[in-house]
Amino acid sequence: MICTRCDQPIRDDEPYETVPHYGASGAGATLHVHVRACDPVPQQTYPSRYRGGV
Numbered sequence: 001m002i003c004t005r006c007d008q009p010i011r012d013d014e015p016y017e018t019v020p021h022y023g024a025s026g027a028g029a030t031l032h033v034h035v036r037a038c039d040p041v042p043q044q045t046y047p048s049r050y051r052g053g054v
């Protein structure tokens, strides 16, 4: 699986957390992130906030 925060693969022997994500349509999805503090990538893959403009 892929870590939603850093967009890197989570290995089978690495701990991870599951994060419930609810889309605008109401359809739920489960995201996975590393338990360790990985570096977030400056992309739109992590839907925590919307950054309008630059």
Ligand SMILES: [Zn+2]
Pocket: 003, 004, 005, 006, 007, 008, 033, 034, 038, 039
């Ligand atoms: Zn990660």
